[in-house]
Amino acid sequence: xxxxxxxxxxxxxxxxxxxxxxxxxxxxxxxxxxxxxxxxxxxxxxxxxxxxxxxxxxxxxxxxxxxxxxxxxxxxxxxxxxxxxxxxxxxxxxxxxxxxxxxxxxxxxxxxxxxxxxxxxxxxxxxxxxxxxxxxxxxxxxxxxxxxxxxxxxxxxxxxxxxxxxxxxxxxxxxxxxxxxxxxxxxxxxxxxxxxxxxxxxxxxxxxxxxxxxxxxxxxxxxxxxxxxxxxxxxxxxxxxxxxxxxxxxxxxxxxxxxxxxxxxxxxxxxxxxxxxxxxxxxxxxxxxxxxxxxxxxxxxxxxxxxxxxxxxxxxxxxxxxxxxxxxxxxxxxxxxxxxxxxxxxxxxxxxxxxxxxxxxxxxxxxxxxxxxxxxxxxxxxxxxxxxxxxxxxx
Numbered sequence: 501x502x503x504x505x506x507x508x509x510x511x512x513x514x515x516x517x518x519x520x521x522x523x524x525x526x527x528x529x530x531x532x533x534x535x536x537x538x539x540x541x542x543x544x545x546x547x548x549x550x551x552x553x554x555x556x557x558x559x560x561x562x563x564x565x566x567x568x569x570x571x572x573x574x575x576x577x578x579x580x581x582x583x584x585x586x587x588x589x590x591x592x593x594x595x596x597x598x599x600x601x602x603x604x605x606x607x608x609x610x611x612x613x614x615x616x617x618x619x620x621x622x623x624x625x626x627x628x629x630x631x632x633x634x635x636x637x638x639x640x641x642x643x644x645x646x647x648x649x650x651x652x653x654x655x656x657x658x659x660x661x662x663x664x665x666x667x668x669x670x671x672x673x674x675x676x677x678x679x680x681x682x683x684x685x686x687x688x689x690x691x692x693x694x695x696x697x698x699x700x701x702x703x704x705x706x707x708x709x710x711x712x713x714x715x716x717x718x719x720x721x722x723x724x725x726x727x728x729x730x731x732x733x734x735x736x737x738x739x740x741x742x743x744x745x746x747x748x749x750x751x752x753x754x755x756x757x758x759x760x761x762x763x764x765x766x767x768x769x770x771x772x773x774x775x776x777x778x779x780x781x782x783x784x785x786x787x788x789x790x791x792x793x794x795x796x797x798x799x800x801x802x803x804x805x806x807x808x809x810x811x812x813x814x815x816x817x818x819x820x821x822x823x824x825x826x827x828x829x830x831x832x833x834x835x836x837x838x839x840x841x842x843x844x845x846x847x848x849x850x851x852x853x854x855x856x857x858x859x860x861x862x863x864x865x866x867x868x869x870x871x872x873x874x875x876x877x878x879x880x881x882x883x884x885x886x887x888x889x890x891x892x893x894x895x
């Protein structure tokens with residue numbers, strides 16, 4: 501009994517102190533509701549005798565509600581302001597997480613496929629990341645939208661920045677075309693943005709010019725353009741004669757309504773432009789082509805031009821051009837060719853091709869005429885029965 505009384509005596513102050521201290525951990529319920537204050541003084545607690553106190557409960561047993569004052573005023577805690585990332589930030593973080601997961605899944609599948617292709621017996625240990633299909637679609641759409649927006653921003657900056665304004669245009673290869681005419685044909689001006697037009701577009705516009713055979717356009721960042729062109733080389737003038745009413749098959753043919761006209765022939769046997777005032781005229785002339793026949797038979801005009809240009813090359817390579825310049829190539833009714841050469845415009849009838857052997861014989865005839873100080877009025881080399889025979893009439 502003495503032991504019990506001593507235990508009760510030692511336990512009584514601890515019990516009373518715990519019941520009076522509201523901040524102790526033994527209090528289970530703490531309320532922040534405001535209780536109505538009483539005008540009178542707080543009630544005085546009456547402590548029962550020692551012997552009547554119950555034994556202390558062990559830790560965790562019971563709620564110990566008997567010693568807790570229900571009307572004690574508990575300090576009210578201040579309201580906490582909401583914290584954490586906003587809605588937009590959380591959405592972006594979710595999108596980034598989705599993109600990261602998608603990239604990880606694609607990497608895992610690529611590694612697994614690579615292992616299969618290499619014939620590896622080891623299986624991929626990385627399990628594929630499973631995500632809802634809607635999240636995958638949203639992630640892909642966001643990635644595409646971000647890439648498109650970035651590309652548009654970069655394009656707008658490059659095409660509007662003053663640092664990329666053209667301040668110099670270097671042009672090489674000009675001979676007959678003037679610089680102003682070339683820039684007008686290319687659609688270029690100083691001050692334009694260097695990224696406003698692609699080099700392929702500028703080159704396509706330049707090739708529409710009749711004198712330009714080839715062109716190269718290159719950007720020299722930040723503000724220069726380099727253009728290299730190759731002009732066409734004219735080798736002859738083609739005279740397309742007006743139709744004679746006696747030879748015309750149809751008087752109502754619209755091709756016969758036009759007058760005679762001259763066209764420049766390039767080295768590749770192409771008609772590239774009509775003769776104008778600034779074009780060269782000191783060239784051999786191809787005659788004997790009527791407009792009606794030339795317009796109605798495209799194969800004929802191509803054959804005429806190819807044969808005429810080949811004949812000019814043979815005449816030049818034979819050495820005849822140095823002493824007897826070629827003035828005119830005439831198309832005969834039988835589609836053979838005849839020439840007017842030298843200062844006297846000596847008439848030379850060649851007939852059908854090949855022309856290389858006939859031109860060598862013509863060279864020997866001119867050498868003999870020069871030794872004899874004679875001049876020929878015409879020379880016939882079209883004897884098909886006796887090709888080694890040449891008929892010459894002196895002036």
